[in-house]
Structures are given as structure tokens and as C-alpha cells.
Amino acid sequence: QLPPSVPQFLKSARVSSSTIQTMKKKGLLSLQKREVARTHEYEPYDAALGAQNIILNPHQQHAVETVIDAVKKNEFRAFLLHGVTGSGKTQVYIEIIRKALNDGKTAIVLVPEISLTPQIVRRFKAHFGEKVIALHSKMSAGERFDAWRYTKEGKYSIVIGPRSALFAPLKHLGLIVVDEEHEPSFKQFDKTPRYHGRDAALIRGKHAGAVVVLGSATPSFESYSNAMTGKYTLLELPERVDNAKLPPIEIVDMLQERRKKYQEFRAQRKAEYEADPVKAKEEKKKFEGSSVSDLLKTEIEKRLAKKEGIILLQNRRGFAPYIECADCGYVAMCKNCNISLTYHFTRKHLRCHYCGAVEKPPDFCPLCKSVDLSMRGFGTQRVEQELKALFPKTKMIRMDMDTTTRKGSHDAMLRKFAEGEADILLGTQMVAKGLDFSRVTLVGVISADTQMLLPDFRATERTFQLLTQVAGRSGRGELAGEVVIQTSHPQHECLRHVLLHDFKSFYEEELKQREELHYPPFSRLMLIEFKGKHEDLTMNVADAFRAILKKYGHTFIVLGPSPAAIQKIKNYYRWQLIIKALKSEDPSGHIAHTAVERTLHEYRGTAQGKSKSVIITVDMDPVGMM
Ligand SMILES: [Zn+2]
Ligand SMILES: [Zn+2]
Incomplete structure (x- = not known):
């Protein structure tokens, strides 16, 4: 057995370091230098999970065999693995890597966000034990240095992390996996070098003669069009594993909901209206529509009664204010660029931030003549307050940028939710990604509009991705799942495809618009x-x-x-x-x-x-x- 380290000794003997020095001088103790690896702490992994014999379905089997054939040829090739949510993409990565390792090769797995690293590291460690190392910026400089150095020395054969993990000094690199390749977070956009982790992965693959697998349930248009033109090989996983079904989706028209609630509000105050009709008109301004529809409320109640898990998405990313008609849902759009016009407070006008076109904000809705135009697109915590009022006894976790700043808090929240300590997980797009909890049977989208109406030509694509991804959290296990999406724009083209879980038809339709306006991939x-x-x-x-x-x-x-x-x-x-x-x-x-x-x-x-x-x-x- 090795002698204890100095810090260990100080702690267990409860002495100061000067005591050690004195003892050393008197020859009662000797000190020797020994290298200690600084490792990042992860929760223990479950090796039993890795020992389970998982039988791949024929689609998974085909994907594994096709990729591994390419890996054995030691030359660059790119694959797009398009699998619906819950189709077992991670298991495919694991089996490919297992075979690549047997062949003496190493692998890199890129994940879109640091916060997703612990879960995936645990899962890979269950299969590959200490051959797995994570590399990311939340590790201390010492931890990163050691991880990097030991990787270079060949101690690790699988490196997992966000985009920067791509530069891990692995020898005999056989495979690079880019999981959730559509995620914009792979791009380093805020500082130089501005690079896209996915595109850089393809370059490294080319140089190393390695195979690159891009995986997603909702591929980016760039990648899917590369698969269509034959630049990448398309592999498909069209079904969920273990016979789980994709969840049915219900759309709630929030304008109608608002009208209904307003009628109720008026009915309650009928006497006042009759007494003073002029004042009653003013009353409309006091009316605050709820952001939780009756349907969503009922569905939440059902789940709470059965102790099943609920994920609610409240995407606060929308911070470009736009003007919306509260009666018909009309939103002012730029005629040249097909993006929503942004309201600028300083100059009090609507402006397209692509082409610069300026418009005066309308006094009334050009479609339905309503004067009830309101500003939308702001972030809010009101949903949480509302839910607390509706379900006062329910334990709820709110997960967003503000609640996950502390190290490990993200992981801790997810554990709490997984173990049933809380029944509602409410959050921003963070809750839409990569989570795999079999107890979740209801996913609710508070407003699909925030993302849909961002002034960005990819707004529709991102909405499709976000809604499909978050819907994919529902019903992944034995319990059947359901999804409720609330919107003021129930007719929006992208929702139709989300309802049908149909990426291809969405891609084809959206592609036509991209072509007309010369947007990527054109x-x-x-x-x-x-x-x-x-x-x-x-x-x-x-x-x-x-x-x-x-x-x-x-x-x-x-x-x-x-x-x-x-x-x-x-x-x-x-x-x-x-x-x-x-x-x-x-x-x-x-x-x-x-x-x-x-x-x-x-x-x-x-x-x-x-x-x-x-x-x-x-x-x-x-x-x-x-
Ligand atoms: Zn209108
Ligand atoms: Zn424009």
C-alpha cells in the first residue's frame, strides 16, 4: 500500500505542515515525490448497466455495421445518422466505438453542451470504464492539463466533451461522433477563432483518415442536404427502441383560449358592464390571459395524480420584441426577407435587421382591424408563478441560466427530477435536449411562438428542432407519452410537420423558401x-x-x-x-x-x-x- 499524500496525512493526523517539517528534520518521517492525477469529480457510474446485453434492432445493427466497415478501411468518410428521438443513437455510438477500440483505434464524442457531459460520460464509463475521459472548460486548468497529457500518453481512448474536445491529442483516431449535430452551440461565435465544431470535426476526420458520424433527430439543413447530394452517407433509425411509440401531439390555439377566458372574465363582471359600458371597455386592459391553457392544466393534473414526470418548456431565448395582434395573431414581417420585423424602442419603429427596411408600427391590425396590438417576445418568469398558484403543493424545478450557475447544479437538478423528488421540470431550451427519463409522460410547450418569430431566417428550422426535441422527451419508456404545444399561430407551417413527426416533409417544404431567397444551403x-x-x-x-x-x-x-x-x-x-x-x-x-x-x-x-x-x-x- 502506498503511503498517504501530505494533504491526506495533515487531515487524518490533524497536524500542521510545520509539524511535518520538524518530524522530517528529526528523521521520524520521510517525504517522497509522487505524481497524483487531478481528476474531475463525476458521480459514480453503474457498471452493471454496461454489462447488460443490449440487442440492437435491425436499423441500429445496419448503422453499426456500415460505419464499422468504413472505420476498418482507415479512410475518411462522413455519415449522417438520422434517428427519431428515442431511437437509440447513443447505443449505436457505443457499439461502433466498442468495435473501433477492438481494432486498436480511438474515438472522440462531441456533445453540444458542457451541461450534458456528466450524463453521457457516466453512460460511456459504464461500458468502457476508465478508458473514458471528459475534456471541457468547467474543469480546472490542472484537471484539463492532466486529462490532456494522459490522453497524449495513450491512457485514454475515448474523449468526450463540447467542441473543444475535438482537439484532444489522441493517436490512431478512428472515429469522431458529433451528437446533436444540428445544435448551434457547436459554433464558437463570440471569440476568435470563430469555428464550427461540426465542420472542424470533418476537417480533422479528413486529416486523420477517420470516420465522422453526425447524429441527430432533426439534422441541420446543411448536413441533410449534404446527405441528399451524396456527400455524406445517410443512415436512418425511423423507430423508437423497445417498441416505444412517438407521442401524440396536441396544439392549443392560445388566441382562442384567450378569447374564451375573456368571455368568462366578462361574464363574471356582467353587472358592472351593464351599469357602465364606457368603463367596461377599459376593463379589457385589466384582463390578463393565463399562459397555461385548460387542456394543459388538465393533463398536468392527471400526471400529478399518478406521480409521473412532466417537462414544461418556456423558451426565454426570444428577446427581439415584435408586435402581435392579440385577436388574430398577425405579426409584421419583412416582405424582402421573410423574417419578423423588430420593434426598436428608441426610434419607435419596426425595422428589418437584415435589409434595413423600416415601417411605422400599425395602429390597428391590417388583417382583422383589431386595435389590440401588443408587444411580445420578452422573457418572463411569470409561468413559474402561475404554475405555483395553480399547483401549490407540487414540487417544481426551474432550470434556466439563472438557476444553473453553480457548478454541478444542473446535474443535481436532473437527478432530483429523475428520482421523483420533483414532478415538474420547467425550463428553457435546456430541458429540451438529451434528457432521457422514462417517468416523463407529459411535455408541455408554454409558447411555441418565442422561437418561431425570432428575426432569423433559421427561426422556422430552429422551432421545428426545438419542438421535436422537447416532444421527444415524452414517453420514452414503458409509459405512453403525450405532448401539448401552445401557440398563437396554430396554422404555422412548421407545426404541421412537428405534429406528424415528419422531418423530411418539413425539410422539403422549407427548402423551397430557402432557395427563393438564396439562404443556405443555397x-x-x-x-x-x-x-x-x-x-x-x-x-x-x-x-x-x-x-x-x-x-x-x-x-x-x-x-x-x-x-x-x-x-x-x-x-x-x-x-x-x-x-x-x-x-x-x-x-x-x-x-x-x-x-x-x-x-x-x-x-x-x-x-x-x-x-x-x-x-x-x-x-x-x-x-x-x-
Ligand atoms: Zn388581427
Ligand atoms: Zn428585410
Whole structure:
């Protein structure tokens, strides 16, 4: 047995370090140097789970065999694994990796978020024990250094983590898995180097002669179109494992719900209305519609009675205010760009932040003439308060950016929910991803609209992804699941496809719109952002930049300059130019890229450019346009 470490000894003997030094001097004790690995603490894993003999279904079997054949050939190949939620994609990754390891190879598994790492690390450790290591930025510098060094020395053969884990120094790399490849979080967009983890994975795969597997229930349009054109090989898992069924989905029209509630509200105050009709008109303003529909409330009650789990999604990501008609759901859209117009408080107008088109906010709804137009798209914690009022005895967990800042809090919350200590898990898109709890039989979406109406050409795609993913948390085990989606836009095209769990038809329909307006995958985009403390100056620089850019090429489309959707961040005004490099003219985007480089060079030579009072950043293939 090894002698104890100094800290261990100090603790158990309850002495100070000076005591040790004195004892050493007197020859009563000797000290020796020994290397101790700094390892990140994870909850223990269940090795029994890994020992279980899991029988793959024929679709999974086919996927494993196809990929492993490619791994054995030691050459780069890309696969898109499109499997519905609960179709056992992770088990496919595990079986492929098992075979790759037997073949003397190593593997990297990329996950979209650090918060999802502990669960997946536990699952992989159950199968592969101490061959698995995580690499991510929540580890201390020492832990990361040791993990990196031991990986280089060959102690580990499977590295798991968010995008940065891609650079793990593994030898004999045979496989890179990018799980939930559609997630925008794979892109590092806020600091240089701006890179997309998925795209970089394909590059590393090429260099290493390794196979890359992109997995998702809702593939990105870029990847799916690459699979359609044969650049990637498509593998499909169309069914859930263990005969579980995809949950039926119900859509609740919240405008109708609101009208119904308003009628009730009026009925209660009938006497007042009859006494003073003028005052009664004012009453409408006091009416606050609930954000939980009767249907959702009833379904929640049913689950609570049976102690089954409920996940509620309240996506607060929407922070670009838009104007909506409370009676018919009309939202002002840009005619050129097919995105919602953003309300700008300072100038009190509606503006398209792609092309810059400006409109006066309407006094009444152009569709139904109602004057009940209201601002939407703000984040709120009101849902939690409302739920607490509706279900005062129910234990609830709220999971969002504010409640998960403490290290390990995310993991602890999920454990509590899994073990039934709480019955409702309410949260932002965090609750939509990767969670696998068999006790969840109801998923409720408080408002599908926040995401749907963001001013981003990918808003519809993201909505489809988010709704499909969150719906996929329901009924994964033996208990059948159900989903309730609330919206003011029940006719929205994307909901129809969500209802049918039909990615392909959604893809085909949405693709037509993308083609018309030259959005990816028909073009490559570049987002050029101008950031400065003085608004006029920032705008002028953007104008000047555009003027120079015109000299360097005509094969691409330039939109703007226009203010970003979030016009001002930390006292910096933000303006942007959007460049669309058409794939038909400039497939790699090289011409546009060169033109921007030349423009930057020329601009930096001008007096204004030298002053550097406006910061310019260039983002190729941006994932967010806000
Ligand atoms: Zn209307
Ligand atoms: Zn526009």
C-alpha cells in the first residue's frame, strides 16, 4: 500500500505542515515525490448497466455495421445518422466505438453542451470504464492539463466533451461522433477563432483518415442536404427502441383560449358592464390571459395524480420584441426577407435587421382591424408563478441560466427530477435536449411562438428542432407519452410537420423558401458586424465598408447596413452587413471571402480605419443573426 499524500496525512493526523517539517528534520518521517492525477469529480457510474446485453434492432445493427466497415478501411468518410428521438443513437455510438477500440483505434464524442457531459460520460464509463475521459472548460486548468497529457500518453481512448474536445491529442483516431449535430452551440461565435465544431470535426476526420458520424433527430439543413447530394452517407433509425411509440401531439390555439377566458372574465363582471359600458371597455386592459391553457392544466393534473414526470418548456431565448395582434395573431414581417420585423424602442419603429427596411408600427391590425396590438417576445418568469398558484403543493424545478450557475447544479437538478423528488421540470431550451427519463409522460410547450418569430431566417428550422426535441422527451419508456404545444399561430407551417413527426416533409417544404431567397444551403453567408460607441460613426463606417466592398465583386448579394436585432450591447451600437455568396456562382464562398479580405485591408489603410474606433468582425457561416 502506498503511503498517504501530505494533504491526506495533515487531515487524518490533524497536524500542521510545520509539524511535518520538524518530524522530517528529526528523521521520524520521510517525504517522497509522487505524481497524483487531478481528476474531475463525476458521480459514480453503474457498471452493471454496461454489462447488460443490449440487442440492437435491425436499423441500429445496419448503422453499426456500415460505419464499422468504413472505420476498418482507415479512410475518411462522413455519415449522417438520422434517428427519431428515442431511437437509440447513443447505443449505436457505443457499439461502433466498442468495435473501433477492438481494432486498436480511438474515438472522440462531441456533445453540444458542457451541461450534458456528466450524463453521457457516466453512460460511456459504464461500458468502457476508465478508458473514458471528459475534456471541457468547467474543469480546472490542472484537471484539463492532466486529462490532456494522459490522453497524449495513450491512457485514454475515448474523449468526450463540447467542441473543444475535438482537439484532444489522441493517436490512431478512428472515429469522431458529433451528437446533436444540428445544435448551434457547436459554433464558437463570440471569440476568435470563430469555428464550427461540426465542420472542424470533418476537417480533422479528413486529416486523420477517420470516420465522422453526425447524429441527430432533426439534422441541420446543411448536413441533410449534404446527405441528399451524396456527400455524406445517410443512415436512418425511423423507430423508437423497445417498441416505444412517438407521442401524440396536441396544439392549443392560445388566441382562442384567450378569447374564451375573456368571455368568462366578462361574464363574471356582467353587472358592472351593464351599469357602465364606457368603463367596461377599459376593463379589457385589466384582463390578463393565463399562459397555461385548460387542456394543459388538465393533463398536468392527471400526471400529478399518478406521480409521473412532466417537462414544461418556456423558451426565454426570444428577446427581439415584435408586435402581435392579440385577436388574430398577425405579426409584421419583412416582405424582402421573410423574417419578423423588430420593434426598436428608441426610434419607435419596426425595422428589418437584415435589409434595413423600416415601417411605422400599425395602429390597428391590417388583417382583422383589431386595435389590440401588443408587444411580445420578452422573457418572463411569470409561468413559474402561475404554475405555483395553480399547483401549490407540487414540487417544481426551474432550470434556466439563472438557476444553473453553480457548478454541478444542473446535474443535481436532473437527478432530483429523475428520482421523483420533483414532478415538474420547467425550463428553457435546456430541458429540451438529451434528457432521457422514462417517468416523463407529459411535455408541455408554454409558447411555441418565442422561437418561431425570432428575426432569423433559421427561426422556422430552429422551432421545428426545438419542438421535436422537447416532444421527444415524452414517453420514452414503458409509459405512453403525450405532448401539448401552445401557440398563437396554430396554422404555422412548421407545426404541421412537428405534429406528424415528419422531418423530411418539413425539410422539403422549407427548402423551397430557402432557395427563393438564396439562404443556405443555397448560399454561404457572411455576417460582418460593426461595433462602436457612437451610433452615427458606426453606421458611417458600415456604409463606407459597403462602398469599398462593391469594388471587389459582383457575384454576391450584400444586404444592409442595418442595425442588429439587439441594437446595443454594453453601450456598443451594432450594425451589420450580410453577404450571400451564391453556391451556383461561388460554391466555396472563396470569391466573397477574398473580396471581404481586400475590403478590410483597404479600409484599415484609411484614416478612419486606423483610428479603430469601430470594431469590425467577420463571421463566416454564422449560426445566429441577432
Ligand atoms: Zn388581427
Ligand atoms: Zn428585410
